[in-house]
Amino acid sequence: xxxxxxxxxxxxxxxxxxxxxxxxxxxxxxxxxxxxxxxxxxxxxxxxxxxxxxxxxxxxxxxxxxxxxxxxxxxxxxxxxxxxxxxxxxxxxxxxxxxxxxxxxxxxxxxxxxxxxxxxxxxxxxxxxxxxxxxxxxxxxxxxxxxxxxxxxxxxxxxxxxxxxxxxxxxxxxxxxxxxxxxxxxxxxxxxxxxxxxxxxxxxxxxxxxxxxxxxxxxxxxxxxxxxxxxxxxxxxxxxxxxxxxxxxxxxxxxxxxxxxxxxxxxxxxxxxxxxxxxxxxxxxxx
Amino acid sequence: xxxxxxxxxxxxxxxxxxxxxxxxxxxxxxxxxxxxxxxxxxxxxxxxxxxxxxxxxxxxxxxxxxxxxxxxxxxxxxxxxxxxxxxxxxxxxxxxxxxxxxxxxxxxxxxxxxxxxxxxxxxxxxxxxxxxxxxxxxxxxxxxxxxxxxxxxxxxxxxxxxxxxxxxxxxxxxxxxxxxxxxxxxxxxxxxxxxxxxxxxxxxxxxxxxxxxxxxxxxxxxxxxxxxxxxxxxxxxxxxxxxxxxxxxxxxxxxxxxxxxxxxxxxxxxxxxxxxxxxxxxxxxxxxxxxxxxxxxxxxxxxxxxxxxxxxxxxxxxxxxxxxxxxxxxxxxxxxxxxxxxxxxx
Numbered sequence: 150x151x152x153x154x155x156x157x158x159x160x161x162x163x164x165x166x167x168x169x170x171x172x173x174x175x176x177x178x179x180x181x182x183x184x185x186x187x188x189x190x191x192x193x194x195x196x197x198x199x200x201x202x203x204x205x206x207x208x209x210x211x212x213x214x215x216x217x218x219x220x221x222x223x224x225x226x227x228x229x230x231x232x233x234x235x236x237x238x239x240x241x242x243x244x245x246x247x248x249x250x251x252x253x254x255x256x257x258x259x260x261x262x263x264x265x266x267x268x269x270x271x272x273x274x275x276x277x278x279x280x281x282x283x284x285x286x287x288x289x290x291x292x293x294x295x296x297x298x299x300x301x302x303x304x305x306x307x308x309x310x311x312x313x314x315x316x317x318x319x320x321x322x323x324x325x326x327x328x329x330x331x332x333x334x335x336x337x338x339x340x341x342x343x344x345x346x347x348x349x350x351x352x353x354x355x356x357x358x359x360x361x362x363x364x365x366x367x368x369x370x371x372x373x374x375x376x377x378x379x380x381x382x383x384x385x386x387x388x389x390x391x392x393x394x395x396x397x398x399x400x401x402x403x404x405x406x407x408x409x410x411x412x413x414x415x416x417x418x419x420x421x422x423x424x425x426x427x428x429x430x431x432x433x434x435x436x
Numbered sequence: 437x438x439x440x441x442x443x444x445x446x447x448x449x450x451x452x453x454x455x456x457x458x459x460x461x462x463x464x465x466x467x468x469x470x471x472x473x474x475x476x477x478x479x480x481x482x483x484x485x486x487x488x489x490x491x492x493x494x495x496x497x498x499x500x501x502x503x504x505x506x507x508x509x510x511x512x513x514x515x516x517x518x519x520x521x522x523x524x525x526x527x528x529x530x531x532x533x534x535x536x537x538x539x540x541x542x543x544x545x546x547x548x549x550x551x552x553x554x555x556x557x558x559x560x561x562x563x564x565x566x567x568x569x570x571x572x573x574x575x576x577x578x579x580x581x582x583x584x585x586x587x588x589x590x591x592x593x594x595x596x597x598x599x600x601x602x603x604x605x606x607x608x609x610x611x612x613x614x615x616x617x618x619x620x621x622x623x624x625x626x627x628x629x630x631x632x633x634x635x636x637x638x639x640x641x642x643x644x645x646x647x648x649x650x651x652x653x654x655x656x657x658x659x660x661x662x663x664x665x666x667x668x669x670x671x672x673x674x675x676x677x678x679x680x681x682x683x684x685x686x687x688x689x690x691x692x693x694x695x696x697x698x699x700x701x702x703x704x705x706x707x708x709x710x711x712x713x714x715x716x717x718x719x720x721x722x723x724x725x726x727x728x729x730x731x732x733x734x735x736x737x738x739x740x741x742x743x744x745x746x747x748x749x750x751x752x753x754x755x756x757x758x759x760x761x762x763x764x765x766x767x768x769x770x771x772x773x774x775x776x777x778x779x780x781x782x
Contacts, residue, residue, distance in 0.1 A: 158605070158609060158690070159605040159608075159609035159610075159611040160605075160611065162601040162602060162604060162605035162609075163601070163602050163605045163611075163617070165597075165598045165601060165602075166598040166599065166601065166602040166661055166665065167602075169594075169598055169657075169658075169661065170620075170624065170658070170661075173632075173636070173639075173654055173655070173657075173658055174624055174627070174632065174658050176635075176639070177632050177634075177635035177636045177639065178627060178631070178632065178635075180635040180638075181631055181632075181634065181635045184635070231451070232451075232455070235448070235451055235452075246452060246455065246456075248766075248767065249455070249456060249459050249460065250455055250459065251766055252459050252460075252463065252763065252766070253459060254715065254766065255715065255759065255762040255763045255765070255766040256759050256762065256763075257715075257718060257719035257735050257758050257759065257762060258719055258721075259719070259721055259735050259738050259739050259755065259758060260738075260755035260756075260758045260759050263738075263742065263751045263752060263754070263755035264462060264463075264466045264752075264755060265462075266751070267466060267469045267748045267751060267752050268462060268465065268466070270748060272477060272478065272480050272748070273469075273748065274465035274466070274468075274469055276480075276481075277465075277480065277481050277482060277484075278465065278484075280480075280481040281481055281484070288480070309458065309462070314712075317708060318667075318708075321671070321704060321705055321708060322670075322674075324704070325671065325674040325675075325705075326674075355670050355673075356670065359666065359667070359670060362622065362625075363625070363663070366625050366626055370628050370629075372722070373721070373722070373739075377739075388628055388630065391628070391630045391631070391722075392630070392722055395630070395634070395722070395725065395726055396722075396725060405634070408630070408634060409631070409634060409635075412627075412628050412630055412631030412634070413631070415628050415631070416626055416627050416628065416631060419626040419628075420623070420626050423622065423626060
């Protein structure tokens with residue numbers, strides 16, 4: 150009898166979440182997938198996908214999203230890991246430093262966009278600062294950036310705001326790690342770098358995978374900062390297109406279908422890239 | 437001290453200083469932007485700190501008052517406006533210099549210039565002028581703040597309860613379909629929130645939950661339950677099973693063990709989860725735009741009101757209002773993390 154209860158425990162624990170997902174995730178998701186394959190009359194059709202692929206900005210939105218995800222995730226992971234190692238040490242003022250480092254995470258994307266827009270507008274505080282320290286004579290027109298430089302701009306802004314959230318996951322992992330492994334490494338004469346590379350990173354692997362995947366998923370969905378910095382269409386992204394069809398032109402005959410279809414496209418792309426990343430990280434583990 | 441040690445120490449401090457500058461400098465300039473008056477914004481280059489007061493000079497010529505404002509950069513009084521209409525002065529002082537005065541006060545201060553030559557005055561600037569303007573142009577801002585808090589509260593409650601239960605099951609029990617479950621938790625996160633929000637609108641209308649914060653929280657929780665389950669399961673895995681087994685050996689039930697042993701050890705992680713839930717709800721604006729446009733959250737309100745606005749100082753004020761609660765929440769959370777600082781080791 151007791152054994153039977155034990156056998157069912159995990160299902161009892163899982164049931165609420167699963168029921169929730171049945172109602173509030175699978176049902177709308179299925180609906181979205183189904184509707185993306187029907188035309189306006191409700192008949193099965195590929196018309197939505199043809200329209201999305203034929204949209205002039207689709208290619209640019211696709212390339213931008215991919216580039217943004219790859220570059221920002223690599224940059225953010227490296228920086229966050231260094232920062233987490235630093236903050237895992239015990240030194241005077243570490244608590245204060247942690248809090249300060251966490252501040253950007255608490256800044257909502259809307260505010261982040263406003264923060265940097267007030268900074269990079271012609272009479273913003275960046276130009277003001279640069280002129281005060283005599284680096285420039287005339288205000289620089291930052292906001293006229295486009296193409297790759299605008300994309301890099303957005304990557305840097307994004308890095309400023311999400312770095313702490315990557316860092317805190319890694320830091321939590323480091324804190325939960327058994328210190329003995331590290332100490333053992335030092336006892337056997339390994340250098341700091343060797344201990345980090347051969348002991349800390351392998352043990353931290355699940356945490357690292359978690360942090361990278363979460364970033365990858367979120368990076369694929371960037372839109373707000375781009376829209377508020379440059380407006381719609383300047384630096385298009387896939388989710389920015391969704392926002393465009395729901396916020397700017399919600400009354401077009403096919404806006405609803407377009408945004409739905411874009412969301413399915415984004416989902417498929419995110420799914421594929423995470424699967425590729427997981428395959429890659431699993432293979433590394435075996436070696 | 438060896439050279440190597442000095443190098444390490446130097447690098448250490450360089451990193452710390454870089455972090456401090458990278459975070460605090462933009463923040464400082466941003467907050468000070470929200471305190472500028474219009475006049476100051478267009479002075480360029482301007483001082484780093486917003487002015488607290490303005491020195492003005494009033495002269496009487498051609499039956500009109502002439503208002504000059506002192507420009508400390510170039511050390512002279514710049515003529516700004518001349519008119520005989522006191523109302524125009526009041527509006528100018530308010531809009532351009534953030535100085536709030538009544539017509540009577542202006543009249544009585546200025547009138548001396550008619551006979552006794554230039555009148556010099558120092559008027560105190562209303563530092564919070566941009567914030568007041570923000571609340572007056574968006575007449576439902578306080579409701580929106582409350583909405584954001586309620587939505588975040590529901591999101592934390594739903595996702596922490598359901599998520600940590602699932603996370604514990606994944607970490608501690610073997611069951612059929614476990615690997616598939618892990619993957620599907622991931623799958624949930626991969627679906628853009630907008631993509632759930634659009635079809636969810638129909639269901640929420642059916643349940644009468646559109647334009648409500650509970651309805652919004654339902655959608656916010658979708659991603660957060662998975663995230664919470666995922667984070668907590670890796671945390672539970674990191675907690676030694678021997679500790680739990682020891683507790684069971686001493687006669688505690690599995691539930692008691694969970695409550696007394698596992699949960700306290702997982703607490704920092706749970707706190708981190710609730711922080712993600714809070715920030716997810718607080719920061720979102722696109723889901724709110726789709727599901728609750730008639731009853732906006734603060735973030736949505738600011739996106740709508742200031743999204744494309746060119747007035748630096750007003751946008752900055754709105755954004756500061758949006759940031760403060762998130763910052764306060766992070767501050768509280770920080771204390772929880774610090775309480776357990778160094779005590780998490782097993």
